[in-house]
Amino acid sequence: MTLHQDYEQRRGSAAPAALTALRARGAADFDRLGLPTPRVERWKYTNLAPVETMALVPGATDPLPAALVAGADRIVLGAKIERSVGALPDGVHLGSIADAPDAARALLGTLASSESEALVALNAALADDALVLFVPAGVAVPRPIELIVPAQTGVASYPRLLVVLEANASATIIERHEGAGAGFVDLTAEIALGAGAKMRHWRVQVAGDARRIVTSAVRAGADSSYRAFTLTLGGRLVRNQCDARVDGDNAEVELDAAYVIGGDSHVDTTTRVVHGALNGTSRQTVKGVLDGHSRGVFQGKVLVEEGAQKTDGYQLSRALLLSRDAEVDVKPELEIYADDVKCSHGATTGRLDEDALFYLRARGIPAQEARALLVEAFVAEAIERVDDETVRAALLALAAGRLARDQQELAA
């Protein structure tokens, strides 16, 4: 079965009543848009043709991994939402859209527009349910919430997430994209932060044959803070796209990412930060290590609307090419309509610094080890942006493990 056949079959399937309108609109939009081709500027460097033709025949399911952070609440966003969650503060809702508070339900489909983004439309059309995290004003969710998003061989899945943090609420989500099978995941997350709210959003994507398109749409209210970091360790085709809007004064948005890939991996990080309010800050650091025939893409846009004075925007993209056949394409973009701003970006691509390598070798470190050390340090610089010590340590360990595996393969 192809993606389209699967779509035709599932578009009318049963879903909670709260999703009816979203699904109808999504289907109408997707019928109009179809999957984007590289002729669409936003998809210039990522071709979805292999997704369209992939064979969807369910295979074995991978076992679920152990928790990344001990004691985290776990939710599996598979065919059904499976919860194993401890006690949460009063008023916090973590579960299906069906019994979510009205304040959250009203926001579904209002942040991620399916009108112009086909993958959001496709997700909306086929979402079986939506996981809602609603945190009322002033409440802090005490433990990180781990979301497991499995990719299963031969299965296309369309998980949907809605996070609503009211004024001064806070929460941490760890999103784990698991499963090495040749499946397709099209996840759409909508995140609304009220005044002074604080959200941390960490994401890990394992290696394998999965194809994942992850879209997040963020709206940051006044004085709020949204920080996200994505560590991608592989995947046949991965695109993490984020649309963030600085909607209230003094808000902060940080979208960082690191990827370590080889083989035929294709990893695309596409971001768009719109500053629509005063004194906003946005930061992006994207670092990539590319081996084999892999291809890395970074497209980042910072748009400062007229009147969004005192905006401070910064983007940095650095890529390390370790192989002759790897390719990296970078497009950092600034679109600025206000004058009292400070916006800049930097982009570099190249290989390991020969001088640094020589320095280490001169101190008796074998070439291969020296190289590994430098690559690790290169990636670590991005992971350091994660401001949660436990998570940071776990991510560093994952990246180091991935690099060590590369070394072993190289030695073998």
Add this chain to the structure above:
Amino acid sequence: MAATTDTAAQVQALADDKYKYGFVSDIEMDFAPKGLNEDIVRFISAKKNEPQWLLDWRLKAYRSWLEMTEPKWAMVNYPEIDFQDAYYYAAPKAGAKPKSLDEIDPELLRTYEKLGIPLREQEILAGVEGSERMPVAVDAVFDSVSVATTFKAKLEEAGVIFCPISEAVQRYPDLVRRYLGSVVPYSDNFYATLNSAVFTDGSFVYVPEGVRCPMELSTYFRINAKNTGQFERTLIIADKGSYVSYLEGCTAPQRDENQLHAAVVELVALDDAEIKYSTVQNWYPGDAEGKGGIYNFVTKRAACRGKNSKVSWTQVETGSAITWKYPSCILQGDGSQGEFYSVAIANGKQQADTGTKMIHIGKNTRSRIVSKGISAGKAQNTYRGLVRVLPKAENARNFTQCDSLLIGSTCGAHTVPYVESRNPTASLEHEATTAKINDDQLFYCRQRGLSSEEAVALIVNGFCREVMQHLPMEFAVEAQKLIGISLEGSVG
């Protein structure tokens, strides 16, 4: 196909048959009727007495153009252009031109005065009727005819060919045929294709092997400088080990009856050759509302074909209502170098979308991009650039620096760079910043008695310094003055 079997004689016959083909005059007339069709293309070619191959080439271009659509990706807005509502060969003289300077936009005259341009030259620049019969623009300074003659003799002595391209087609057909369209093919893009079909004139330069051109070549001094028309075609070839520096444009705002300008410039640098191409573009930007300004849709490209060849583009873009221009370098030869230094100023309602492309193909190729964009008033200024490293470009290097300066809260500054690397030994760096004029610097200058306009001009000139110092002496001083004038009225 019928077109390829047509001979020049048949073309002439067609042109003569005025009733059948709707011409209002015979072959001796000075202009073709409005609109664009194959007959117009044949007419232009016949008028220039061109060989069959060139006519065929023009027709091929025209037919591809019919299949093409206007590019829409640039960040510029303008009303739909009616390509059938334009003259493609010398518009009729009567009626189109102002009778005297009294009919010229007073703003324009004020600028001429500031630049210190003599009255008669002002008339030529403003396109006043009858002014084209006067000696060339620089006559107030010295007798240009004699200067031109001396220059010609000197160039001939060195073996440098510098003439209108239509003359080159007659005198050096082999050279033209070999290189024309070899850098910008006739089917390249919408405007370049249109240019290929209907180009009327432009410059041709050939610098023979090992020759260092004894002087800066300039369209300003070119004998056939006037009426090169809106579809200019320039071809410069630097043979092995040669060097040439070419200046285009002038600092004075030029008025022109043709609103659409679609020029094509092709540069070819062979082994160890170097071409330095400098432009000061100050076409009429339109009135305060942006009306009547020039649309400048230019295709400029250089092929660094030879080993260790080098091409350097320097541009100061202050004029035109819309600028759409991406001077590029194809770095084919091993060790070849491309440079792009640009200052783009957009004030009032001007829109500039400009940048460069550096395509690294050969080993050890290097490129450097320095772009300074300044937006003021209600203008939009975009840098759009591409650096592409192909798999065989061992040790390619690129450094890109794009800075934007915003003056006022109603303008826009945009940066759209593409960086594509397919070779691990390549090292690419890109940096871009956007900011406004530093208040402290402004205060410092004001404190020392400069008016706010003088202070802005000084600071902006400092901001552009890195680019300005690459301009030849002749241009540098004037260009500095021009920057100040372009930004007048943007502060306060």
